Amino acid sequence: MPTSRTSLNQLEMRGYFIHRHIGPNPKQIREMLAELGLSELDEIIGQALPADIVNHEPLKLTETISESAVTKHMRKMRERNKVFTSMIGMGYYDTVMPAVIKRNVLENPGWYTAYTPYQAEVSQGRLEALLNFQQMIIDLTGMELANASLLDEATAAAEAITMSRRLSHSTANAIVVDQDCHPQTIAVVLTRAHSLGYDVIIADPYSGLQQYDFFAVLVQYPGSKGEIKDLSEIAAIAHEKSALLTVAADLLSLVLLKPPGAFDADIAVGSAQRFGVPMGYGGPHAAFFATRDKYKRSVPGRIIGVSKDIHGQIAFRMALQTREQHIRRDKATSNICTAQVLLAVIAGFYAIYHGAEGLRLIAGRVHRYAQILATGISQLGLEVISHCYFDTIVVRVPNRAKRYVAQAADANINLRFIDTDHIGISLDETTTRLNLRELWQVFSTPAIEFPDINRINAALEGCIPESLLRSDNILQHPVFERYHSETEMMRYMRRLARRDIALDRSMIPLGSCTMKLNAATEMQSISYHEFNGLHPFAPLYQTLGYQQLFTELEDMLCDLTGFDAFSLQPNAGSQGEYTGLLVIRKYHEVTGQGQRNICLIPASAHGTNPASAVMAGLKVVVVACDACGNVSLDDLQAKVAEHSNTLAALMITYPSTHGVFEQAFREICNLIHQHGGQVYLDGANFNALVGLCRPGKIGADVAHLNLHKTFCIPHGGGGPGVGPIGVGAHLAPFLPDHPVVKGINPAKGKHDTVGTVSAAPWGSASIYAISWAYIAMMGAAGLKQATLTAILNANYIAKRLAPYYPILYRGKNGWVAHECIIDCSEFKKACNITVDDIAKRLIDYGFHAPTVAFPVADTLMIEPTESEDKAEIDRFCAALIAIRQEIKAIENGNADAENNVLHNAPHTHRLLLEEWTLPYSRQQAFFPDNDQHDDKYWPPVGRIDNVYGDRHVVCTCPPLSDYE
Numbered sequence: 001m002p003t004s005r006t007s008l009n010q011l012e013m014r015g016y017f018i019h020r021h022i023g024p025n026p027k028q029i030r031e032m033l034a035e036l037g038l039s040e041l042d043e044i045i046g047q048a049l050p051a052d053i054v055n056h057e058p059l060k061l062t063e064t065i066s067e068s069a070v071t072k073h074m075r076k077m078r079e080r081n082k083v084f085t086s087m088i089g090m091g092y093y094d095t096v097m098p099a100v101i102k103r104n105v106l107e108n109p110g111w112y113t114a115y116t117p118y119q120a121e122v123s124q125g126r127l128e129a130l131l132n133f134q135q136m137i138i139d140l141t142g143m144e145l146a147n148a149s150l151l152d153e154a155t156a157a158a159e160a161i162t163m164s165r166r167l168s169h170s171t172a173n174a175i176v177v178d179q180d181c182h183p184q185t186i187a188v189v190l191t192r193a194h195s196l197g198y199d200v201i202i203a204d205p206y207s208g209l210q211q212y213d214f215f216a217v218l219v220q221y222p223g224s225k226g227e228i229k230d231l232s233e234i235a236a237i238a239h240e241k242s243a244l245l246t247v248a249a250d251l252l253s254l255v256l257l258k259p260p261g262a263f264d265a266d267i268a269v270g271s272a273q274r275f276g277v278p279m280g281y282g283g284p285h286a287a288f289f290a291t292r293d294k295y296k297r298s299v300p301g302r303i304i305g306v307s308k309d310i311h312g313q314i315a316f317r318m319a320l321q322t323r324e325q326h327i328r329r330d331k332a333t334s335n336i337c338t339a340q341v342l343l344a345v346i347a348g349f350y351a352i353y354h355g356a357e358g359l360r361l362i363a364g365r366v367h368r369y370a371q372i373l374a375t376g377i378s379q380l381g382l383e384v385i386s387h388c389y390f391d392t393i394v395v396r397v398p399n400r401a402k403r404y405v406a407q408a409a410d411a412n413i414n415l416r417f418i419d420t421d422h423i424g425i426s427l428d429e430t431t432t433r434l435n436l437r438e439l440w441q442v443f444s445t446p447a448i449e450f451p452d453i454n455r456i457n458a459a460l461e462g463c464i465p466e467s468l469l470r471s472d473n474i475l476q477h478p479v480f481e482r483y484h485s486e487t488e489m490m491r492y493m494r495r496l497a498r499r500d501i502a503l504d505r506s507m508i509p510l511g512s513c514t515m516k517l518n519a520a521t522e523m524q525s526i527s528y529h530e531f532n533g534l535h536p537f538a539p540l541y542q543t544l545g546y547q548q549l550f551t552e553l554e555d556m557l558c559d560l561t562g563f564d565a566f567s568l569q570p571n572a573g574s575q576g577e578y579t580g581l582l583v584i585r586k587y588h589e590v591t592g593q594g595q596r597n598i599c600l601i602p603a604s605a606h607g608t609n610p611a612s613a614v615m616a617g618l619k620v621v622v623v624a625c626d627a628c629g630n631v632s633l634d635d636l637q638a639k640v641a642e643h644s645n646t647l648a649a650l651m652i653t654y655p656s657t658h659g660v661f662e663q664a665f666r667e668i669c670n671l672i673h674q675h676g677g678q679v680y681l682d683g684a685n686f687n688a689l690v691g692l693c694r695p696g697k698i699g700a701d702v703a704h705l706n707l708h709k710t711f712c713i714p715h716g717g718g719g720p721g722v723g724p725i726g727v728g729a730h731l732a733p734f735l736p737d738h739p740v741v742k743g744i745n746p747a748k749g750k751h752d753t754v755g756t757v758s759a760a761p762w763g764s765a766s767i768y769a770i771s772w773a774y775i776a777m778m779g780a781a782g783l784k785q786a787t788l789t790a791i792l793n794a795n796y797i798a799k800r801l802a803p804y805y806p807i808l809y810r811g812k813n814g815w816v817a818h819e820c821i822i823d824c825s826e827f828k829k830a831c832n833i834t835v836d837d838i839a840k841r842l843i844d845y846g847f848h849a850p851t852v853a854f855p856v857a858d859t860l861m862i863e864p865t866e867s868e869d870k871a872e873i874d875r876f877c878a879a880l881i882a883i884r885q886e887i888k889a890i891e892n893g894n895a896d897a898e899n900n901v902l903h904n905a906p907h908t909h910r911l912l913l914e915e916w917t918l919p920y921s922r923q924q925a926f927f928p929d930n931d932q933h934d935d936k937y938w939p940p941v942g943r944i945d946n947v948y949g950d951r952h953v954v955c956t957c958p959p960l961s962d963y964e
C-alpha cells in the first residue's frame with residue numbers, strides 16, 4: 001500500500017518509460033559509476049567528450065510523456081488519415097497480410113529484433129526464410145538467381161542500370177527507359193544516371209529501339225498503365241547491341257504471365273509489397289532483384305546461399321559478398337548494406353501460406369475483376385483503351401479525368417489521374433464485387449442500364465494471348481506446399497524463429513549497430529490500418545496524420561541535431577550517404593564550384609562511405625588514421641592542400657568507427673571549410689551524442705541518422721532501415737523532391753533539387769511512428785540520460801575486460817565512447833585462436849557475437865547500448881572472461897592446440913548423438929557458464945564452411961533429399 005506520504009503526482013505516474021527503456025536501474029548505475037570513479041552520470045560529459053562539442057543550449061523537445069499518453073496521441077494522429085480504397089496502382093497495391101503472419105512475424109520480436117545474419121550459425125531461421133523468398137522470386141521471374149531483397153523497386157532499377165554498366169561490353173553511354181515505367185522509377189533512375197554521367201533516353205522501346213545506342217534498357221512489365229506486351233524483340237535488339245535488358249515486373253501478375261526469364265531478360269526487379277506487406281504510405285517493402293547465374297558476383301545486396309557445417313549438415317549463410325563493401329570499398333558493386341529482410345521474410349511466408357494454387361486464385365480473381373470492370377465501363381459508354389492487361393486499365397475520358405477522380409473520391413475510392421483525358425484504375429487482392437459496383441456508379445448515367453457482374457462474367461473472353469501466359473509450374477518446392485493450414489504455418493514460423501538469437505533472447509553487442517530496445521509501445525502504430533493502409537500517392541488531404549507525423553519528427557530531429565531541415569526520403573543509411581553527397585555536389589554546382597569532385601574518407605570509415613561516394617560521382621581519396629585511431633591531422637592537411645581546388649567533401653563518422661570521441665572534430669571541420677569543402681557526418685554513431693552534442697552546430701553540413709540504430713526502429717534481421725538526412729540551411733533547397741507528390745521540399749528555390757532517391761516521397765513512412773514515439777516518450781532529459789548510460793555501459797565493459805583483453809583505442813582520460821574495440825590479434829599469434837573462434841564460442845554461452853573484424857582486423861567491437869542492464873552486461877563480460885581462460889589453457893598447453901572448445905564451437909546437439917570423444921567434458925562444451933540449463937540456446941548447426949559455400953554457390957532451396 002502506498003502511504004499517504006506518496007505524492008499525488010507519483011501515484012498518477014503511469015509507467016515511466018525512461019526506466020523501461022534504460023536497462024540499468026539507479027542502483028546499478030551508481031555501481032557502474034563507482035567502478036569508473038564517478039558519482040554522477042553527468043560527470044561523464046566532462047570526462048569523455050571534448051569540451052568544444054558539448055551543447056549548452058536547451059532543447060525545444062517536450063517533457064517526457066507516458067506510454068499511455070503516446071498511445072493516445074498516436075490514435076489522434078492516425079485518425080487524421082483517411083483510408084480510401086486505393087486503385088491508384090503505380091507499384092503499390094492493397095493486400096491482405098494473413099493474420100497468422102502478422103501475429104507471428106510482424107509483431108514477434110523473435111523476428112523483428114534480429115540483426116543482419118552475419119553470424120550464420122545463430123541466424124538459420126531467417127536465412128531459411130530468406131532462401132524461401134529467393135526461391136519464390138526465382139520461380140516467379142523465371143530467372144536463375146535472386147538476392148534477398150533491395151530497398152524499393154525504383155532503387156532496384158537504378159542498381160540494375162549500374163550493374164548493366166559493369167557487365168555490358170557496349171561502349172555506348174546511354175540507357176533507354178520505357179516511358180511507361182512508373183514515374184518514380186524513372187525519377188530515381190534519372191538521379192542515378194545523372195550522378196554517374198549516363199545519358200537517358202525515355203522512349204517507347206517497342207518501336208524504334210534499333211535507332212539508339214545504349215548499354216541498358218529498362219522496361220515495365222506490365223506497363224505502368226497496365227498494358228502487357230511481348231518483350232522478345234526488345235531482348236533481341238538489346239543483346240544484339242551488347243546491352244542488358246532489365247524488366248521491372250509486377251510479382252502478382254507473374255503468377256499468370258510469361259516471366260521475364262522466358263523473354264531472355266538479363267535482370268528482373270520489382271516490389272514484393274503486394275505479397276502481404278501493407279502499403280504503409282510508401283514503405284517499407286522488399287524489392288527483389290533477380291538475374292542470370294553467371295552475373296552472381298555482380299549482384300547488389302545480399303544473396304543467401306547453401307553451404308554445410310562441420311558435421312556435413314546443410315546450413316545457410318550469406319554467400320559471396322558478405323561484407324563486400326568493407327573489402328572492395330570504392331570498387332564495391334553497390335552501397336546497399338541494410339536491405340528489407342523483415343519484409344522479404346513476410347512476402348516469402350505469404351507465398352508459402354498460399355502456395356501456387358492459392359496465388360493462382362488470387363491473381364486469377366484480380367484479373368477477372370479487372371476484365372469485368374473494364375467491360376462494365378465500356379457498357380456505360382466510356383472508352384477503355386487497354387487491350388491486354390492484368391489488373392490495370394486506362395479509361396479515356398476527354399477533359400473529364402479530374403471530375404471522375406473527384407467523383408470517385410466522393411465514393412472513398414482513389415483513382416490514378418494520368419492526364420486531363422485519361423484515368424487509370426488498378427485492382428488488387430482486396431477488390432470486391434461491391435468495389436466494382438461503386439466504381440460503375442461513378443461513371444453511370446441514368447439513361448444507360450447498370451452493368452451486371454454475373455452476366456458480364458458469363459460472356460468474358462481472355463484478353464491475354466496464349467503466348468504471353470506462362471505455362472510452367474511455379475513454387476514446386478515442398479516448402480510451398482506443406483504449410484497451408486494455419487496450425488502448420490504457425491509451427492513453421494515458430495520453428496524458424498527459435499533457431500535464431502534475437503534481442504528477445506539476449507543482448508546483441510554489435511558495435512556500430514546499436515541493438516537497443518524496440519519497445520512494444522513504439523511498435524504498436526505500425527499495426528494500425530490508418531497508418532499502413534495508405535497509398536503513397538494518396539491525395540494529401542487524406543494524409544494529414546502523416547503530414548503531422550513528418551513535421552513533428554523533422555522538428556524533433558532538427559532540435560536534436562542542430563540542423564535546419566531534414567529529408568525523410570532515403571530508406572537506409574547508405575541511401576542517406578548517397579543523397580547527402582548529391583546535395584553537396586549540387587551545392588557546389590550551383591555556387592559555381594562544379595569542379596569539386598574529391599571526397600576525403602578516413603581509412604577507418606564504414607564500407608558504405610566509399611561505395612556511396614562513387615555512386616554520387618565523386619572520387620575517393622583516403623585519409624590515414626594515426627596510431628590512436630584518430631584521423632591523422634598531418635595526412636588530412638596534406639590531402640586538403642593537395643586537393644584544395646577540387647575538394648568536395650569529407651565524410652567522417654563521429655564518434656569515430658573506432659569508438660572514441662576524437663578531440664579535433666571542430667578543427668577538422670574548419671580545415672575542410674577553409675578549403676571550400678563540405679563536411680558529411682556519418683551519423684550511425686549518433687547514439688553517443690543525442691542530447692549532448694548537436695553536429696549541425698559544430699561544423700557538420702550534412703548528416704544521415706540511422707533511425708534503425710539510434711531511434712529504435714528494429715533491424716528486422718537486416719532491414720527495414722531509414723536514413724534521413726539533416727542539412728544546414730544553405731543545403732536545404734537541394735533536398736530530394738518527388739515526381740508524383742509535388743512540393744515535398746518546402747525549401748526548394750529556383751535551382752533544381754538533387755531529384756528523387758527513393759520510390760516513395762517520404763521513404764519508409766510507416767515506421768517513422770516508431771522513432772516519433774521513442775523521442776516523445778523519452779523527452780530531452782530521457783534522451784540525454786540514455787546517451788550517458790550508453791557511454792557508461794561501454795566504459796564499464798572496457799573496464800571489466802581490460803585485464804583480459806587489450807582495449808584497442810581510448811580517447812580523452814582513457815574513456816571510450818558508446819562502444820569499445822578489444823584486440824584479439826595476440827591470440828592468433830600465440831595459439832591460432834581467431835576472432836571468429838571467439839565469436840562462435842560465445843554462441844555456446846548463449847550470446848550473439850560483437851562486430852567481428854570491423855573496423856580493424858582481429859578485433860571485436862562491443863556496443864552494449866543503454867537498454868542492457870548491469871546483470872546482462874556482467875553475464876556477457878563473464879562469458880568473455882571465461883573464454884579468455886579457455887584461450888589461456890591453450891596457450892599454456894593445458895588444452896589441445898587443435899581439438900579445443902574454441903575451434904570446435906559452436907557445439908550442437910548432434911554431438912550428443914555420437915560417442916563423446918572430445919578431450920573436454922560435455923558440461924564444458926554445452927554449459928560452460930553453468931547457468932543456463934533451463935534456457936539453453938542450442939545452435940541448429942555447427943561451424944559453417946564458408947569456403948565450401950563460396951566454391952559451390954547454391955542460392956535456391958535445397959531438395960528435401962539433401963536434408964537426409
Ligand SMILES: *Cc1c(COP(=O)(O)O)cnc(C)c1O
Nearest residue numbers: 337338512572573574606684721
Ligand atoms: C550501419 C552503418 C552504415 C550503413 O547504414 P545502413 O542503414 O545499413 O545502410 C553506415 N555507416 C556506419 C558507421 C554504420 O554503422
